[in-house]
Amino acid sequence: MYTLPQPNVAGVAVEGCPVVEVHDDSGDWKHLLEVLYDGTILTEETIQFSLVAALIRLGRKYDFIKLLKAAVKRLTHDYPSTLALIDARQRADFSLNIAPYPGIHFDALSMAREHSIPSVLPIAYYWMIRAYPQTSWFDGLERPDGTSAHLAPGDLRVCLKAANKIFRTQFKDGYSLGWMTAPNPSSCLFPTQCPARRAEMLQKCIAVDPLLSGAQLVVESLSAAESWVKRCCTGCQPHLMQLMHAGRARGWEELPAFFDLPPWADLKNDL
Numbered sequence: 001m002y003t004l005p006q007p008n009v010a011g012v013a014v015e016g017c018p019v020v021e022v023h024d025d026s027g028d029w030k031h032l033l034e035v036l037y038d039g040t041i042l043t044e045e046t047i048q049f050s051l052v053a054a055l056i057r058l059g060r061k062y063d064f065i066k067l068l069k070a071a072v073k074r075l076t077h078d079y080p081s082t083l084a085l086i087d088a089r090q091r092a093d094f095s096l097n098i099a100p101y102p103g104i105h106f107d108a109l110s111m112a113r114e115h116s117i118p119s120v121l122p123i124a125y126y127w128m129i130r131a132y133p134q135t136s137w138f139d140g141l142e143r144p145d146g147t148s149a150h151l152a153p154g155d156l157r158v159c160l161k162a163a164n165k166i167f168r169t170q171f172k173d174g175y176s177l178g179w180m181t182a183p184n185p186s187s188c189l190f191p192t193q194c195p196a197r198r199a200e201m202l203q204k205c206i207a208v209d210p211l212l213s214g215a216q217l218v219v220e221s222l223s224a225a226e227s228w229v230k231r232c233c234t235g236c237q238p239h240l241m242q243l244m245h246a247g248r249a250r251g252w253e254e255l256p257a258f259f260d261l262p263p264w265a266d267l268k269n270d271l
Contacts (some may be wrong), residue, residue: 024061028054042070048099049107056115069271072117074098079108079120079127081264083252086123087222103141103149105131110152116270122256125155126215131164135212155193162258163213169251169258170217176251177216178203179229179243198229217251217258219244242265 011017022029031054035041043052052071059068074097080086088094097103103130112120128151132141137159140150151159169179180202190196207213219225225248229240256264 018019024058025054028058031055032058032064032067032086042067045095046097046099047074049101049104051100053107053111054119056111056117060115065271071257072269072271074121075108075111075117076269079112079123081119081123081267083249086218086220086252090221090223099145103143106141106149106151109155112150113155118261118267119264119269121261121267122259122264125158125162125259126166126255127217128155129159129166129213130215133209134160134163135211136212148156158259161249161260163215166217167213170215171202171205174215174247176219176244177202177226180205182240182243185236185239187235187239188232194232194236201228201231216269218255219248220247 022239027050031051033087035051035055043049052074055064055067055071055077058064059071068214077097081087098172105124108120109124109128112124128137137151137156142148169175171181173182184191184195205214205216225244226241229237229244230241253264256262256267261267
């Protein structure tokens with residue numbers, strides 16, 4: 001911040017100290033000053049999204065690089081860019097770095113898009129369409145403080161297009177739920193019952209609430225996905241488990257493309 005150009009003309013002063021006029025949100029400056037006066041705030045396990053957002057906005061604008069990186073680290077922790085980190089969320093010792101609240105995916109998506117943090121975008125978009133009913137995509141969602149979170153028109157178009165494509169793709173051969181319609185393996189012990197069980201599971205996945213996307217391209221709970229496969233016989237399970245894992249990995253790898261984004265490797269954050 002001290003490297004920014006300074007005006008040559010004298011301005012308003014208080015007790016001999018110049019008054020710097022800024023046009024940022026006062027709440028953002030309150031958060032920033034609190035962190036500058038008490039750095040232990042950033043050592044807390046979980047902090048509010050408003051603090052993360054303030055440090056990203058002001059950190060980028062006024063060149064507080066360390067604070068910017070600290071805030072982005074929390075955002076990318078909670079919105080990861082690898083499947084291994086998605087699976088880590090299921091561990092008992094995992095904890096979020098940002099306190100959740102209704103509408104957080106709206107805000108994380110906007111923050112990542114507006115401030116050049118593209119690695120967050122695929123999973124933020126995915127959780128957006130998976131977590132919220134489509135009515136909220138249009139109408140917004142009320143936050144705990146009474147304000148409303150809304151999708152930008154461009155993000156709304158992306159979500160609508162991707163939700164339909166993801167729902168149709170996830171049932172195809174080679175994707176996360178493709179094992180439900182795969183040919184019965186020769187090792188199956190119950191050639192009649194196992195296909196019937198898979199067909200029943202398939203119908204449950206298809207018959208989703210019309211207001212929900214039913215997205216299962218990346219089944220986030222690996223234990224839940226494996227429990228579905230284990231409803232089939234022990235003769236089927238190894239083959240179907242392999243199909244499920246491979247389809248889940250493929251869905252993750254292709255996830256950015258569903259939202260018209262570059263591949264994961266090209267989603268570099270501008271820090």
